[in-house]
Amino acid sequence: MWIRTLTAVTCAAVGLSACAPGPWLDKSRLQDDLDAKQSTETYPVQVITADVIMKQVAQVRAEQASSLPSDLSKWDYKIGPDDIIGVTVYDHPELSTTSPTAAPESNAGAPPLPQVAGAAPSDQAGHRVGSDGTIFFPTLGRVKLAGLTIEQARETFAKLLAKNVRDPQVDIRVIAYRSQRIQMTGEVKSPGTMAVTDVPLTLIDAITRAGGETPAADMSRVHLTRHGETIEIDAQSILEHGRMRENVLLEAGDVVNVPDRSDARIFAFGEVGHPQMVPIPRAGLTLADALAAVQSIDPKGADPRQIYVIRGAADNPQKPVVFRLDMTQVDALLLQTQFALHPLDVLYVGTSGAVRFNRVLDQITPALSTLFYTKALVDPNNY
Structure with a gap:
């Protein structure tokens, strides 16, 4: 009698489980094997020590x-296509395209030469470097300047003009920098194109x-x-x-x-006081900062030897790097203040073995109580 009654109660419980209140998903149309083994790959765990922290600092600096x-x-501007070049040949205004403002370096110590009469203003005169890297200059024809520094261009002109001009004094300068650009994007107040100059x-x-x-x-x-x-x-x-x-x-x-700060955050899970996302401030975030932000580890459920940091979500999610801190060690309090967290790191605090056992008991105790209560109702003479 007791066996039949217990069987009936069990079948009724299983049948009514689909009608149980709370969130529930009908998995009859899902082709999913929950018991299938996901992967056999293992990941080495690096215990957080002073050496690990020093290696991280050295890696960042490298x-x-x-x-x-x-x-x-060692920087020297090199002329390129679309640059506007001004050429001044002292004492030869017919060859000059810009007005000299000072004597060249070779005349250092001597009084400055006078302005060349009739020379065009520097903002209205000059030679544009063509796509082939050359400019056209009277008496010289096409002169290749692309890839040359200002000093190299001056020496090139002096050498070429020496065939027709005795001891030419030449000054070269870039009137407009147009050949070289960089792009500024992201979280700056005035993004756009920026010219590279001398x-x-x-x-x-x-x-x-x-x-x-x-x-x-x-x-x-x-x-x-x-x-x-x-x-x-x-x-x-x-x-x-x-x-x-x-x-x-x-x-x-x-x-x-x-970039913006949308990725500047870490995630704290497991046996912590308040699991949550923790933003990384401008000054950075250490492991100690993160634990303090989530109200430390749970003293009733956490295993202090299992403070894990899982890294790699941003760069290589298939190959995470796992670190572990053992907070039972005396130097752990100092190490956690020096271990820097990276954007999208996951901080996970493991559960102690005793707590896992107690939680299993919490799950099965109601079922056992129900069975004993049912037996007592069916066969009260045994109690």
């Missing part, structure tokens, strides 16, 4: 100190000339694209810590993008 040039002393243009200079960053800008992840390759530069550290060697010298064709 990425910043890239092969891109930053030495301003004054070296660095990353910070370009951002400043574009009006500076907007309040939504993420200066710690400025993207520089050159020759089809993009690198990430921490412009915030350049400004705050004076790392001028990381202030990249820009070249023609560069694209500088200052």
